[in-house]
Amino acid sequence: MADETVGVVGAGIVGLATAREIALSRPGTVVVVLDKEQEVAAHQSGHNSGVVHAGIYYPPGSLKADLCVRGVALLREYCQERRLPYREIGKLVVAVRADELDRMEHLYTRARGNHVPDLRRVGREEIRELEPHAGGLAALHSPRTAITDYPAIARELAKDIEASGGRVRLGFPVTSVRARASGVEVGSGARRLRVDRLVLCAGLQSDAVARLAGDGREPRIVPFRGEYMLLKPDRAHLVNGLVYPVPDPRYPFLGVHFTPRVNGTVEVGPNAVLALAREGYRRTRISPRDLLGLAGYPGTWRMAARHWRTGVKEYRGSLSAAAFMKDAAHYVPGVGVHDVVRGGAGVRAQALDRDGTLVDDFRIHRHGRITAVRNAPSPAATASLAIARHIAAAVYEGS
Incomplete structure (x- = not known):
């Protein structure tokens, strides 16, 4: 018999790493990961840049900085043990x-x-x-800055969970969360699952799932789509490693940069445009429900008032490949629109406070048996194994 069952909502890299950490650190505990998709790492974890950040950008002493630096060492070791790609390209x-x-x-x-x-x-x-x-x-x-394959890491973490006696239940969209005297009841339509504790790592849906669990309404998630160009194969030799701009400290986004991938391609980007759906990987994807949620939140308008000029510039780059590549050419002169083709896109779950402030650090709320990860921004993938230890400690704090 298990000592306890812990549910984790979200089969992205943070949710999977957290479930694995609890299984390893609490022998006898059964972990169950729940996700609405049919595969792990379907959203942010499967659409990011693949970069393992070294910790350059984050304020010393912040949770971001601490978890990133610790996470790099853990991730490097994990990739070496599992023979997963990990290349220090600089x-x-x-x-x-x-x-x-x-x-x-x-x-x-x-x-x-x-x-x-x-x-x-x-x-x-x-x-x-x-x-x-x-x-x-x-x-x-x-x-020492590296690149890796985060979807492959996520799949390996899922294997670890199942090897420990846990489960990864895909196709399980969470529609209700209710605290009971004996634990927490998680619903998916007519299906019910009882767990002793619940951890919410729902990424793009983190605020919505947290509200189901009775947590506060803030911060809210604002989706930003990051679009990429790809250097044509005969132009991929133009960069050896990662080439980044000096970031503007007013924004949480790093700006257009050059990123070699472990598969040999080179991405240029991303930009950062407000997505019209939480899972709006294409410009044509529009969710009226998500739009109404954004329009009804005061923080959206306060953010727009502060950053509208940057927003106009980012949309210009989204609509015009020439405008997009004009920024990139500052860093690799001579590279232009004829050297690239349109690549993929990711959507970032950017937490936003009511006053219009873009939340820049991790936020974790705990109430009773439920722990909600309300914001896990970049470098969440880099820091995932360290974040998992931090979350696991929060889940059992005071127990």
């Missing part, structure tokens, strides 16, 4: 304008505070040695 964070140099220096100080390994400043000549086709005045070089 990253250049490139300043292309003089007014970006101070921001780059601040980023360097921040990254040093996070103990990013082997990070160093490089000048124009060394940029060319590392990336012969790149432009820029100066850059930060992070040689």
Whole structure:
């Protein structure tokens, strides 16, 4: 007989890692992962860039920074043990304008505070040695930044769960969550499942599922679609590693960059445009329900008032490949619209507070037997194994 049954809603990489961590750290506990899709990693975990971030961007002492740095080591070890792709191809964070140099220096100080390994400043000549086709005045070089295959990792985590005696139940859309004296009852239509504890890792649906469980209405999820171009195969040689811009600290998005993938392709992007559906991977996908939810939330309008100029610029790049590639050409001069084809897209679950603030760190709410992960932004995939330990500790805090 199991000591306890723990349910986890969401078969993305954070939900699967959390279920695995609970199974490993609490012998005798049976974990059950529930997801509405027919495969694991169907949304954010299966549509991200595949980058293993080294911890350059995050404020020292923040949960993001701590979990990212710890998560990299755990993920590298896991990939090595399971013979999953993990390639340290390095990253250049490139300043292309003089007014970006101070921001780059601040980023360097921040990254040093996070103990990013082997990070160093490089000048124009060394940029060319590392990336012969790149432009820029100066850059930060992070040689340990890596790429991997997150859907493959998610599938391996699911195998671990089942090997521990747990289950991954796909095709189980959660429609009700009710706390009972003896545990938590999770419903999917007419189906019912009783668990002793429940963890919500629902990504794009995290606020909706949390409300089913009686959690507060905020933060709300705003979906941002990130669209990619792909370098044509005969142009993929133009970059050796990751080439990124110096980020604007006012926004949680990193801007258009060049990302080699483990399959040999090179992505250019993403942009960040407001999606018209939570799972709006195509521009033509519109959900009236999701739109009404966005329109009825005061935070949406306050965010729009602050960032409308950036929004217009991002939509221009979405509609025009030439405009999209104009930004990319700052970092790899000479690359233009004729060197790329349209690639895929992902949708980011961006949490938003009522005052219009884009939530930038992890948020986890716990009430009784239910623990809700309300925001797990990038670098959630990188940090997934460390996040799992953090969530598992929160689930049992005070028990």
